[in-house]
Amino acid sequence: MLRRMVGFLVAFLVGAAAGAAGLWFGFPHLLTSRPAPAxxxxxxxAQAVGVTEGDIESNLRQNGHYIRFTVSFAVMPQALKAAEAAAGQTDPASSSGGGSGGTGSAALDAxxxxxxxxxxxxxxxxxxQSPGGLSAFKxxxxxxxxAIFGPGQVGAVYFPTLLTQ
Structure with missing residues (x-):
């Protein structure tokens, strides 16, 4: 009986360690994300503010593949101000909001x-590249x-430019 309990305990600890390692190495942003502003x-x-983040570049998961894109979206002004405050914006009045300059907060843009x-x-x-792949990425x-601005605070997402190779 004791041997069986020790076996279950060891199996549980190994499984928990494997799950924690998978979370740590596979999705580290889930461990460090700040909670979405309330x-x-x-x-x-009609009230949303347009935001465009340009020239986002990154390697894709597979070696040798690359993506570069610009993303445009609309966000509610109060969610934008709350996210700026959460990101460390010191002067909320300095937010530019819309246009091609991002959010107006260097910390929030980062x-x-x-x-x-x-x-x-x-x-x-x-x-x-698969059918529906771009829609899934969007x-x-x-x-x-x-996750940054809060649930239901972001409108449609658009890619004015998108390049993969």
């Missing part, structure tokens, strides 16, 4: 770029953005 207003396209680069590094070239980008 924003209560639902997404309203957080967005890092999240998207982590996503690219976990995406394979074959997955992008949905994954939106998930990453909603």
């Amino acid at each position: 924003v209560t207003a639902a997404f309203n396209p 957080r967005i770029r890092n999240a998207l680069i982590d996503l690219c590094r976990s995406t394979s070239y074959n997955a992008l 949905a994954a980008v939106k998930v990453q953005l909603e």
